[in-house]
Amino acid sequence: MRVMIVGGGFIGGHLAGRLRAEDCAVKIAGRHGHDIACDLTREDASIWAERLQGYDAVVNCAGALAAGADYDGLHSRGAMALFDGAAQAGVDRVIQISALGAKDGTTAYHSSKRAADEHLTTLGLGWAIVRPSLVVGRGGGSTTLFSALAVLPVLPDIGGGPVAPIAIDDLVEAVWRLLQRPLPMAVVVDAVGPEKMRIVDLISILRRWQGLGPARSLQVPRWILRAVARLGIGPMTLESLAMLEAGNSAPVEPFVVTLGFTPQPVAQVLARHPATQSDTLAARLLPLAPALRGLLAAVWLAGGLVPLLLTPMTQNIQLLARLGLEGTGAVGTVWAGSLADIAIGLALLLHWRGAALAGVVLMSVYSLILFAIAPELLADPFGALVKNLAVLGLSLAVHAMEKPNA
Structure with missing residues (x-):
């Protein structure tokens, strides 16, 4: 199977490794340092149609959640051009890594993802839309941030609604199964883990993963979080704060029925991949940067x-x-x-x-x-x-x- 992965970040990189282990011919398209140099915000369907000749599948992992990000250019117009190009090139299936909450979320991030999701369903090709909750694993932005918070003497409780984190290996397994699914295919699935928890609970799990003892938590006032987001201090933005307050969870049962396996609790997955000295060092250095x-x-x-x-x-x-x-x-x-x-x-x-x-x-x-x-x-x-x-x-x-x- 020839597969093009668009976006070679955390999810795209892990997916590429798994597909290559399964003897797939994989190319990663991204801005820098990948097999194919591309910019979703600038390229139209004709460019993608030429680029995708001979491919069996496309997985769109491109995404950004940061202050000043071009959500419309990257998540909406760019993704739509990619999907149109895939249809023109005769690609059998397209898998879109969207976001949990894209169906009815009110943020610009969610709206941009939703527009691309809806467009994909109109093209008459085999498609799947995967909407993950927080994805946990080495190299992930959320995992890196929460691991850094986990080494603090007092754990910051930033509140928010419940999340249902899923391990990166389980998300990759889900995509692999969708790539093998018989056509025609029209699937929407919320990729969530089996446990709902607060962010501070996830931070505590990452603290135990790093071999550290229990620590007290301290509620961070909402006004401080809003001030930090407005000032652009650190990774938090007003978008991510709104998403935090709304929560990021869904029932796991539809995922199990659709994909035929049960994702594992993140604590169990992390226990099988013990933290190393470099993990702890990276966590300690991040707040100091x-x-x-x-x-x-x-x-x-x-x-x-x-x-x-x-x-x-x-x-x-x-x-x-x-x-x-x-x-x-x-x-x-x-x-x-x-x-x-x-x-x-x-x-x-x-x-x-x-x-x-x-x-x-x-x-x-x-x-x-x-x-x-x-x-x-x-x-x-x-x-x-x-x-x-x-x-x-x-x-x-x-x-x-x-x-x-x-």
């Missing part, structure tokens, strides 16, 4: 602003005289260095890729120059030059924590 980036940006901004605003220019020029720079050349060097520092600080705050690595290069150059012209700084009681090593280490850590292109 914004602070580390902010502190590094502050160092660079201070390095640029202090020489221009606080340090007398004559003092700066005296230091540069050791390099043979005087007058206009020295002043220009001070300005160039300060502006470079400010640029790196701003780039860090704007989350530009490579900003921390650029800082490593610039800090290394500064350190070598200072070592050559002012070696006495090595004996400075405040460690003026030695502290650059700590900044270099912080820069490497921030760079290592950057998300890869996806």
Whole structure:
């Protein structure tokens, strides 16, 4: 079976691995770093029709839930163009990974998913719409976030309606069974786990998975969550907050009847895949990432602003005289260095890729120059030059924590 998976993130990546293990010929289409480069928000049906020639099935795993996401372009218009292209190319079946709540949800996220779902049902080909609740597994955004909250001394109870999380392996098994289902096919299924729970219960499960003991929970006031969402601090958005309040659950029995197997409780699935040291390390680092980036940006901004605003220019020029720079050349060097520092600080705050690595290069150059012209700084009681090593280490850590292109 030749299968194209559109969207190579968490779900798409796990699905591709399973299909390849079943000897399927699989290609992943995504924005960066995949078999086929594509952009759902820009490509029309004719492009997909040509691209999908000879494929037996398409699974659309593309999706986003973030502030500023182009829901209409990605979930609606882009998905519709994909489905139309599949119909034109004669693809036998299309499986759409939608979202639980898309049927009657009121958020822009749900509305965009619903529009694509409804369009798919009109095309006269074999189709299935899978609407998962929270999907739990390594690499998942929700799992990563809640694992990070799980290592805190006090577990934040963010409230919300009940959820019915499903393990990624069970979701992938469901898609695999749909790919083998006889045609014609017209299936809508809510992909949920067998247990309903609160988000704080799921956080507690992830805490036990990481080998940590029980912890008290603390109710987070709704106004704080709304303020965080409005300010864009962290992953929570007003969309995700509305979805949290509405809940994300459904009865599991229709899933069992449709697909012929019972999904397992997430605690049981996690127990079969024990957390490693790297899982716990990643969970501990995630909450620190914004602070580390902010502190590094502050160092660079201070390095640029202090020489221009606080340090007398004559003092700066005296230091540069050791390099043979005087007058206009020295002043220009001070300005160039300060502006470079400010640029790196701003780039860090704007989350530009490579900003921390650029800082490593610039800090290394500064350190070598200072070592050559002012070696006495090595004996400075405040460690003026030695502290650059700590900044270099912080820069490497921030760079290592950057998300890869996806």
